[in-house]
Amino acid sequence: MPAGDSMFVLVLGNTEVSTIPGISVAGATPELTKLTPPADAEFLFFEKPRIVDVIPVTPEGHPTPAIITKAARELAGFPVMVVRGGTYLAPLIPHVHISDAVGRDFRKGPALPEAGEIIARAKLFGEELGKAPLKELVIGESTPGGTTTAQAVLWALGYDAKTSSAAPENPQSLKEEVINEGFKRAGVERGSLEDRPLEALRQFGDPMMVTVVGLALGFKGQVVLAGGTQMLAVSALLKALGEEVGRFMIATTRWVLSDGSATFSSTAREIGVMTYSADLDFSKSEFKGLRDYERGYVKEGVGAGGATWLAIKAGFSPEDVSAKVEELYRGLMEMKAP
Template identity: 75%
Template structure:
């Protein structure tokens, strides 16, 4: 089973910090549009799939391709977004993460986790051996880096752009730490406070589900899932039953510390080795140049398809067909 947890944070509205939308304002629509695209030919909430400012397609196209090939079920979870997706979903919260430079990011973190814990318990009744959890959270790599720094990890998160806006992220995080009156590592023994001060609703939702689900948990995402793993560890969870599954583009990203931070945390990771270098479409070929990289559980969805006997080439071929449909749509 696969969950896709949707979250928004006001951090995505800071110009230049998120590539998960054509403009900062449109990042408000990205999570529900991503979820809708998994089930429809096009999203319902907007008449286009989410794209980067340069026009590169959402990684939901990979998740959709893998789902169509392998036929695994996807359940959408609204962790905290501006708007609900126009597909059947589980509602946890409508609380959006605040701009942590100005105020606490998520004072509702405990409430969100408590609701998500109920979902985790109920999922056990279905007896799945493992649960794959992906996410769509514009601005989430910045909240992730802030949480990792607060917990004492010298981490750098990735970006949907080949030009990772690390200087801007670090400036924003420094302003947030100043507002909160803390230094790096000062909240290493206070994970809930780190989540409240700098996190986002996706993190709180995934943590609540994962803590009470008894089986193996696949954290389907890139550097954002490192923050989730770090919070789980700080909350006393053993990470042996957790694996982060991502894409090769995250692993190869030299502007982030994915591998180093994963090793420091002691969390296992795997990746899907997709390759769009020979694609007919520039929007897909540019994935090989460092655009997009991961999101909407793309790596985990590909991993599920691979487990069911499909190949990376099968997934790439289905992505090509889906992209071609989009280019021909009115």
């Protein structure tokens, strides 16, 4: 498929769940996770974000996976459209506004009372994209705390799934404690919303999830869900809504596949969705921040696997993408140097 037949869409979302201490490392502190989605989007267009003066990092200083997406884009030149599904702040770049509703802490009440309205808006946008000469949408995401909301939705739909984490030590016990508290509040048990996917979204979802579901409902071509275990929840929701799973594929990275604390491959098989894994390798990088990807840090995000998929379709290799990431990271280090 020629590169001109595809568009990369980055959906931004925030959830209050990311501010629970220990849940997310998609930001140097829990509070800074509020800025990560717009900063990730801006970094794709500029040398560094505008909304904050540094690129998003983990508490240990590992760079956002947006650096992979940026590298793939600079190689392949594919178009990027940013969509605000629901964030605290808008990115300081041209973008499509779907909603500014942030997902609530589902332990205290429904996560997204506006879920139906957000899906309707996103579906309308997906239908418009379907009128363009596009055969494929590659949809990535930046959503701190999103693996917890994804696991809650998967459990509500009846999947015995464990989602991944941007940390090498997956805070699975904390996730389960938070989810069980939310289930108790909502009077829900595992699988009890199997036939009510929209209610699962309303109770436990996040703005990214509802926006991607809406886009995928509206756009009737091929949809590549560019992400890790969060996109399992999106796939499960689309299946529960009666969509043909065969037109969807999840594009992720090999670091997600090799995460023994999560159930990516088995849950994907259970849903029946195809998967692709970008075979990137930073083991020989001169930078510790990148070598640590091989130790389980970060793994995926900002559509890294899907962006690599587009670069490979354009004739580049995973090694080309890895080398470009190295080049971009070197530039960042030089900018930081006095």
